[in-house]
Amino acid sequence: MRLISCSATGASLSSLTLAFLLLLPCHHVASILGQKSDSALTVVEDAEGGEGAGADEEEEVMVDLKVVKPTAQWQTLKPEEAVPAGSHVRLNLQTGQREVRLGEEQLKYWTQEHREREATQPTFSPDELKQAMKKIKEDLNPDSVASKYRPLEELKRDMAQLDLLIETDVQIMRRLLDQFNSSNSTTEQRLNILHELEYLVHQVDNAQTLCSMGGLQLILGGLNSSDVRLQESSAFVLGSALSSNPEVQVKAVESGALQMLLTALVTAQPLQVKKKVLFAVASLLRHFPYAQRNFLSHGGLQVLSELFRADGGGVLRTRVVTMLYDMISEKELISQTGLDPVLDASHEERVRQYSKVSLEGGLLENGWCSLVPQLLESTEHDYREKALRALLAMAPTCLNQYRSDSALLGSLLSLRDQYQEMVQSEMILGEENSYFAEIVDLIDALQVKMK
Ligand SMILES: *[C@@H]1O[C@H](CO)[C@@H](O)[C@H](O)[C@H]1NC(C)=O
Numbered sequence: 001m002r003l004i005s006c007s008a009t010g011a012s013l014s015s016l017t018l019a020f021l022l023l024l025p026c027h028h029v030a031s032i033l034g035q036k037s038d039s040a041l042t043v044v045e046d047a048e049g050g051e052g053a054g055a056d057e058e059e060e061v062m063v064d065l066k067v068v069k070p071t072a073q074w075q076t077l078k079p080e081e082a083v084p085a086g087s088h089v090r091l092n093l094q095t096g097q098r099e100v101r102l103g104e105e106q107l108k109y110w111t112q113e114h115r116e117r118e119a120t121q122p123t124f125s126p127d128e129l130k131q132a133m134k135k136i137k138e139d140l141n142p143d144s145v146a147s148k149y150r151p152l153e154e155l156k157r158d159m160a161q162l163d164l165l166i167e168t169d170v171q172i173m174r175r176l177l178d179q180f181n182s183s184n185s186t187t188e189q190r191l192n193i194l195h196e197l198e199y200l201v202h203q204v205d206n207a208q209t210l211c212s213m214g215g216l217q218l219i220l221g222g223l224n225s226s227d228v229r230l231q232e233s234s235a236f237v238l239g240s241a242l243s244s245n246p247e248v249q250v251k252a253v254e255s256g257a258l259q260m261l262l263t264a265l266v267t268a269q270p271l272q273v274k275k276k277v278l279f280a281v282a283s284l285l286r287h288f289p290y291a292q293r294n295f296l297s298h299g300g301l302q303v304l305s306e307l308f309r310a311d312g313g314g315v316l317r318t319r320v321v322t323m324l325y326d327m328i329s330e331k332e333l334i335s336q337t338g339l340d341p342v343l344d345a346s347h348e349e350r351v352r353q354y355s356k357v358s359l360e361g362g363l364l365e366n367g368w369c370s371l372v373p374q375l376l377e378s379t380e381h382d383y384r385e386k387a388l389r390a391l392l393a394m395a396p397t398c399l400n401q402y403r404s405d406s407a408l409l410g411s412l413l414s415l416r417d418q419y420q421e422m423v424q425s426e427m428i429l430g431e432e433n434s435y436f437a438e439i440v441d442l443i444d445a446l447q448v449k450m451k
């Protein structure tokens, strides 16, 4: 449905302001009309409109507003498109486009009590609608009699209402945190809140704002909860907030998140919870040598080895091994990159910090050299691939143990045969550069090191 309104532009109003002011009133009209009418609505100038000074020279601008109906998925907004109040709008920094999505709140708003009310609400008559549109026009036209004498206070009040109608992410988070913190909230409500927060914190600045609002403490409290669902959801929010967000990583470490996560990793029972806690730990440690060093000195590798031993299924094992691989290769990469120290002054500092992250001792102490090979026994190609990559990364520390590990030697031989065969049959089918060939390469590389 689209609404077309004719409007006079005043010299002092930029087209941006115009679009902004039009957006909300038009939406009101749009929602009152509902889906009943698909026809374009045009409001024409009438005689009374001519009273204002310079009405004759008034430039007629067609403001063609298309009100987008947000869905649960992000959709890109075109410049002339407007959204209903309460939608989540974000700026996609990669494309520079605005995107809209239906907020959870909005879903609830529409599905609950409001639905019935909306259906019984009287609709505007065409005349009333015309008056409403004219009013908007007058408000926008600084030359019109009405707006010339419009008290400033009234304008301010209108602007405040506009603010209320568009709930910003910051306001949403404030409200969610207050609800979460309220002793009245039920576990179900808290879970819903965490679900919404998890969505919001994917935006870097939202996650940082959440921290400055004291949200980190509340979420860490959730991690400490006796309810496993709250633990799981809290860990998920924390992991998402920490992902690629150095500022949040620092704040989390300062808030004692590392110790709490390690405790949760040891005590959390269901696999689902452990998975999410592990996700949060991995997000906290990534590219953060200070946290990594603390993780190691607090027995992190031992905790991980216990997780590995306890996990039969392989999901958790794979994630743990991937985490080890990431830590080892991250450090490797830093020491290998010969960045120009003049151009990159922080490089030296980075090298210095990573040199304090000493993984070798912990890997040997906690038996990782013989644990990781066990993951090769999995039937999943993906798990085996992750294991092979980690084995290669650990080779400088573990080579002696690998050489005397007959089970590992046997696994590598039989896996190589198996994958070589699969590569052959793929080649018959005309496929090249397959995933299986990649696995064969990894096995070859490992065997070369072990010779
Ligand atoms: C809890 O709910 C009651 C009524 O349901 C309300 O009066 C009270 O203010 C609420 N307390 C908090 C802390 O929100």
Ligand SMILES: *[C@@H]1O[C@H](CO)[C@@H](O)[C@H](O)[C@H]1NC(C)=O
Binding pocket: 177, 178, 181, 213, 214, 215, 218
């Ligand atoms: C939670 O509530 C307590 C008091 O009930 C208050 O001191 C604290 O600041 C609140 N935390 C947040 C993040 O709103």
Ligand SMILES: *[C@@H]1O[C@H](CO)[C@@H](O)[C@H](O)[C@H]1NC(C)=O
Binding pocket: 220, 221, 224
């Ligand atoms: C976590 O729970 C323990 C015991 O219930 C309590 O002593 C501790 O203060 C809690 N920590 C946080 C950050 O809520």
